[in-house]
Amino acid sequence: MFDFKGKVVLVTGGGAGIGRATAELFGELGARVAVLEIAQDRCEAVRSLLVEAGVDALVQRGDAADAGDVDALMSAIDARFGRLDVLVNNVGDFLGMAAPFAETTPAGWNALYQVNLHHVFLVTHATLPLLRRTGAGSSIINVSTIEAFRGIPNAAVYSAFKSAITGFTRSLALELAPEGIRVNAIAPETTETEQVPISRWIPEEYRDLVPRFIPLGRYGEPRDAAGSAVFLASELAAWITGTTINLDGGALAAGGWRQTRDGRWTNRPVIEANAHRSPPTAVPGPELLPPGL
Numbered sequence: 001m002f003d004f005k006g007k008v009v010l011v012t013g014g015g016a017g018i019g020r021a022t023a024e025l026f027g028e029l030g031a032r033v034a035v036l037e038i039a040q041d042r043c044e045a046v047r048s049l050l051v052e053a054g055v056d057a058l059v060q061r062g063d064a065a066d067a068g069d070v071d072a073l074m075s076a077i078d079a080r081f082g083r084l085d086v087l088v089n090n091v092g093d094f095l096g097m098a099a100p101f102a103e104t105t106p107a108g109w110n111a112l113y114q115v116n117l118h119h120v121f122l123v124t125h126a127t128l129p130l131l132r133r134t135g136a137g138s139s140i141i142n143v144s145t146i147e148a149f150r151g152i153p154n155a156a157v158y159s160a161f162k163s164a165i166t167g168f169t170r171s172l173a174l175e176l177a178p179e180g181i182r183v184n185a186i187a188p189e190t191t192e193t194e195q196v197p198i199s200r201w202i203p204e205e206y207r208d209l210v211p212r213f214i215p216l217g218r219y220g221e222p223r224d225a226a227g228s229a230v231f232l233a234s235e236l237a238a239w240i241t242g243t244t245i246n247l248d249g250g251a252l253a254a255g256g257w258r259q260t261r262d263g264r265w266t267n268r269p270v271i272e273a274n275a276h277r278s279p280p281t282a283v284p285g286p287e288l289l290p291p292g293l
């Protein structure tokens with residue numbers, strides 16, 4: 001059921017992080033893989049990786065938000081493989097922009113639009129003739145973020161475009177359903193990648209607190225997202241369209257709930273002065289709920 005032999009999968013931004021893991025996993029499962037990647041060095045690295053793994057791979061340097069590059073890619077896929085079964089619209093970037101909305105500019109909004117939404121329209125539009133040629137059983141997987149389902153302070157515009165991806169996913173799914181072409185999305189929580197090297201962003205003395213924030217005890221690995229994309233593209237997901245898988249270790253389910261240092265759930269302020277390597281100053285008691293509540 002996870003056998004993609006004979007199938008062709010396109011992953012945009014497949015040179016790093018979630019995209020690279022997705023390209024690798026589809027390749028491991030027998031797919032022929034096309035990658036569009038803007039960074040030349042990453043093109044070369046992912047090409048070697050896929051070829052060494054025995055994957056029939058087409059890695060093309062180009063910008064997913066550039067119509068000329070996307071058209072050239074479609075011609076290359078058609079010439080090389082003659083078909084397309086799965087499109088993974090993976091490109092996306094917060095561009096290091098973390099600022100109050102009042103301080104953002106139209107130029108910044110447009111840059112975020114190009115890298116988070118425009119290319120989804122452009123690449124999807126360009127692949128439709130190939131996907132339609134394959135017909136029923138082909139599918140599109142868009143990469144959103146868990147932040148499409150909760151707020152992110154200082155990233156209002158990024159989160160707006162990522163939320164738009166889930167709306168696009170639902171509506172396009174309806175349009176293509178009569179042809180048997182499915183459209184779904186995945187929404188990852190913080191995942192260790194080149195763009196988000198979370199392990200380097202958290203000082204060592206705070207790392208033991210990660211399980212207090214993510215119920216399943218860790219941040220995501222690119223392979224977690226790749227697994228969800230593979231599932232959505234597989235026959236096992238044959239009746240799933242228009243939906244988004246939250247891929248978040250339980251973070252969204254937890255909402256405002258957190259665990260205290262000693263593992264008790266709370267939705268109340270817990271104040272720990274000098275939280276690490278010294279005894280917590282918050283006294284467990286009426287401030288904290290009993291375990292299990």
Ligand SMILES: NC(=O)c1ccc[n+]([C@@H]2O[C@H](COP(=O)([O-])OP(=O)(O)OC[C@H]3O[C@@H](n4cnc5c(N)ncnc54)[C@H](O)[C@@H]3O)[C@@H](O)[C@H]2O)c1
Binds near residue numbers: 012
């Ligand atoms: N890493 C996370 O914590 C996280 C969380 C939620 C959602 N996401 C989403 O997952 C997707 C992948 O994120 P990541 O962290 O793996 O990113 P990443 O930056 O590590 O990898 C993305 C790759 O895409 C390439 N790329 C960027 N712009 C491109 C363009 N215009 N055309 C072609 N290639 C381009 C980059 O060079 C890079 O190799 C994005 O859509 C991102 O928004 C990531």
